[in-house]
Amino acid sequence: MISTDHTGNQVAITVFGEFTLADYREFEELVNYKIKFGGQVDLLFDLREMAGFTLDLAWEEIKFSRQHAHDFRRIAILTEDQWVTWSAWVSQLFVDAEVQVFSLEEDARNWLGTAAEAA
Template sequence: MITTDHQPNLVSVAVFGEFTLADYKEFEEIVNYKVQFEGPVNLLFDLREMAGFTLDVAWEEIKFSRRHARDFRRIAVLTEDQWLTWSAWISQLFVEAEVLVFADETEARSWLEAAAEPAQ
């Protein structure tokens, strides 16, 4: 199950339990809409409560990342799981966004907000 929230230039997703293909499709729809009307967005992916994911989600994530390689500014991944940290690092091969892993949500949100601030 996932919960989603979107604000200007930000999509937040939290995964609870198993991350299924239906959940991923819901995430894709939101991102496609945001990118179409706002351009590149930041993404906050909270995986702290994720119990696992199905293989079809892993495959869909690879395809999605390749299609949206330039559609993200920054991607913050919230997790303490080493496997997911490694997976986030690997995803950088498919997207041009900055990808960082955080254990603290406040730090993750601050990092994402800093990308939205105009350069001085």
């Protein structure tokens, strides 16, 4: 299950339990809308409560990232899981965005806020 929040050019996603393909499709729809009507987007992924993800979601994430390689400015990922941290760095291969991993939400939001101020 996911929870979404969006303001201006920022989209925040919080994942609870297993991150499924249906959840990812909801995320994609929101991000596609924001990109279409507002240009580049900053993302905040809160994965601290994520229990895992499905393989079809992993494949969809790769395809989506490649299709939107230039549509993100900054991507902040909240997690304390080393596997998620490693996969975040791998994701940088597919997007031009700056990607940072944080353990504190305040730090992530502050980092994203500096991007919004500069835009």
